[in-house]
Amino acid sequence: PAVDILFPDDIGWRKEKVVGEDRKEEKMRIVPLADIWLGHPLCDVSTLKSRLTWIANEPHVFCFFNGDGIFPVLGVRNDKVAKAQWLNRCGEFYNLFNPIAHKLLWAQAGCFEDKMFETDYDSLKLYCGKDFWDVPYFRSPFSIGIHWAGKLFKFYCVHGRSSAQHKGTKANAMLRGISKIEHHDFIVTSHMRDSISVSPVRVI
Numbered sequence: 001p002a003v004d005i006l007f008p009d010d011i012g013w014r015k016e017k018v019v020g021e022d023r024k025e026e027k028m029r030i031v032p033l034a035d036i037w038l039g040h041p042l043c044d045v046s047t048l049k050s051r052l053t054w055i056a057n058e059p060h061v062f063c064f065f066n067g068d069g070i071f072p073v074l075g076v077r078n079d080k081v082a083k084a085q086w087l088n089r090c091g092e093f094y095n096l097f098n099p100i101a102h103k104l105l106w107a108q109a110g111c112f113e114d115k116m117f118e119t120d121y122d123s124l125k126l127y128c129g130k131d132f133w134d135v136p137y138f139r140s141p142f143s144i145g146i147h148w149a150g151k152l153f154k155f156y157c158v159h160g161r162s163s164a165q166h167k168g169t170k171a172n173a174m175l176r177g178i179s180k181i182e183h184h185d186f187i188v189t190s191h192m193r194d195s196i197s198v199s200p201v202r203v204i
Helices: 045-057 080-103 111-117 123-127 169-178
Strands: 002-006 015-017 024-026 029-033 061-065 104-108 142-148 151-158 186-189
Touching: 002 104, 029 045, 045 061, 045 080, 061 080, 080 104, 080 123, 104 142, 104 151, 111 123
Parallel strands: 002 142, 029 061, 061 104, 151 186
Antiparallel strands: 015 024, 142 151
């Protein structure tokens, strides 16, 4: 799948000096958000809130979501306690992201969303629907083209899911997929914690 997003060429943001050149241009920042694990002890909610506040307050900053937002709760279909716990997490996620929903350009499901999709409780899919945020939502890797200031910036986004278990094999699974794509400016991956090289060529 692929989506194109068009921004007006001259929005009126403040202009800043171009690095290495004697001129100024408007700037735009597009921030990836992924692997949040809301509801898990490892989730740093205070830092997440500060980042979301920054996105909300800066006119030239936008974001996208690349999977694994809410940590899953098992047994939501048959266990009332589990369902209540899941709905509480979903409500917290919605309240955190709703103030910046107009800045969320697209979203992709991760392993957590896939797990909850199997039980019909994929809340991210619900929130991205037309009844809430009306944001493009994908369950598989996809391409995004952003048209702005007379240029086309192409993103290829993949959450990262495979049956690989050993260190390095997850990177191999991801590299096999992205080796088949061409003509993209940015390749965005998440759910990747294995080193590919000592000095990363690109950090997204």
